[in-house]
Amino acid sequence: METGEEKAERASTTHEKASGQSSNDDPLGPGVALNVSGHKQELQRNFGLLSLCGLGITSGNVWIALGGAINVAIYNGGPPGIIYEFIAASVFYWIIAASIAELASSIPSAGGVYHWATITGGRYGRACGWFAGWWNALAWLLGFASIVQIVAAQTVSMYAVMHDGFETKQWHVFVTYIIITWIAVFIVLYLNRALPSIEMIGGFTVVAGVFISILVCAIMPHVNSQPYASNFSVWGDWQNQTGYSSNGFAFLAGMLNGAYAVGSVDLVTHLAEEVPHRNIPKAILFQYVFGCLSGFFYLIAILYGITDFDDVLGSAYLFPLAEIYRQAAESRAGSVGLLFLAFLPTFISCIGCCVTASRVFWTLARDRATPFSHFFSNVNQRTHNPFRAIVFSGAFVTVLGCIYVGSKTAFQAFVGSFIILSTLSYVTAILPHLLSRRKHLVPGWFWMKGITGDIVHGISCAYIIVFIVIFCFPFALPTEAATMNYASLITGGLSLFVLLFWFVRQSTYVGPREVVLDAHVLAKDAL
Secondary structure: OOOHHHHHHHHHHHHHHHHOOOOOOOOOOOOOOEOOOOOEOOOOOOOOHHHHHHHHHHHHOHHHHHHHOHHHHOOEEHHHHHHHHHHHHHHHHHHHHHHHHHHHHHOOOOOOHHHHHHHHOHHHHHHHHHHHHHHHHHHHHHHHHHHHHHHHHHHHHHHHHHOOOOOOOHHHHHHHHHHHHHHHHHHHHHOHHHHHHHHHHHHHHHHHHHHHHHHHHHHHHHHOOOOOOOHHHHHOOOEEOOOOOOHHHHHHHHHHHHHHHHOOOOHHHHHHHHOOOOHHHHHHHHHHHHHHHHHHHHHHHHHHHOOOHHHHHOOOOOOOHHHHHHHHHOOHHHHHHHHHHHHHHHHHHHHHHHHHHHHHHHHHHHOOOOOOHHHHOOOEOOOOEOHHHHHHHHHHHHHHHHHHHHOHHHHHHHHOOHHHHHHHHHHHHHHHHHHOOOOOOOOOOOOOOHHHHHHHHHHHHHHHHHHHHHOOOOOOOOOOOOOOOOHHHHHHHHHHHHHHHHHHHOOOOOOOOOOOOOOOOEOHHHO
């Protein structure tokens, strides 16, 4: 049996081989302090545990994501389906979060799954890391676009609620989308030192918003002498309206809605080089405790407060919560007030998603994995952030917004691939970790010992592999061009691009380096 010290020494040797460095060599020269990624520490460690937790619950955005997708989720079992599918998805994502937390604890790198897959993949690490990194980067760029579109829809819906007869056009959403995108980008570009405070404010608005929203939806129907939904309709009236004959399959497919709400597992891990590393697993834990509990109680409140589901499904408002809040509050002003409570944290989540997307792309660029790597890997010495990568993220999201104007279906096909691309990146890091019996990593302070870790990682991989297939099925039958699920097409097309670019760039691609946490060259503030 190996002792803990022997295992750490062997894993350290593996890290050195993966990076092509010996333990006696400082990769950037003597006296240069490095972070765990093996690069010179260039970003400032502005974030603490509280601000990181604020980022997690704000950009995780569980309760708002659930409310915004309720008009889609309702077809997979009605109100009971929404609740039980969310619970099931949350359980599995708790398990995935444990796997991610273990990896992040061992290798607290801004590259996240990109870096972990490179190390856990052993001799196949370069290829594993390449695909994990690109899948993850594309997922977060699409996630950024998705959250901006939600904020744009909220904004236009608030205006529509207060202006009876207003007819919403796609260009209204597009103009709002562009404005929000670049406000978020400019905040990330020029208010780098203020970002922790902004995320703490975001965390407060999320907590206050869900608390007030639950109270209003629970109390106002009684105040207005409106009936509540029955216990049976909320908890027992299963209605499979998907067209699939199997209720079981309709349930499994419906878990996509819950997965979209809680699926941003690696969100805070990409700030690893801007925060002391022990805070990453703690922030993941807080994100999931708060996100899942607040989402569960929020669902109960709004499902009891809805008096007419047909009006919700047939509403002219782009954001379904507009009609739900109108029914619960029995006033337009009350509906706008509740929508504003959702708007504030969702807008701040745009800032958080911009930070995350740009950091992931930047970590790829500094290892020569992107086009124009030298250009995009630059860290601006005045703003102390990856300025060019941030601008690229904004430009990418802007291009996707142009697609929205031409075809809402095409836009939704792209952003709807977030879950599949992100989970593909997770399994590319977790599966090699499991198959190698976790021998490639030095255990971090959060490490699941013995068979517990094997079981957790095994369930994570099994869930991801099975549900990637399920989530590619059509949302409902019969299907047509406007309602088809294009996730498999988009994921396949983007993966083909990643593969072709691998052949172009593999000769010059460096891949992440690794400095173990006790290495003599490691910057002290990395601990």
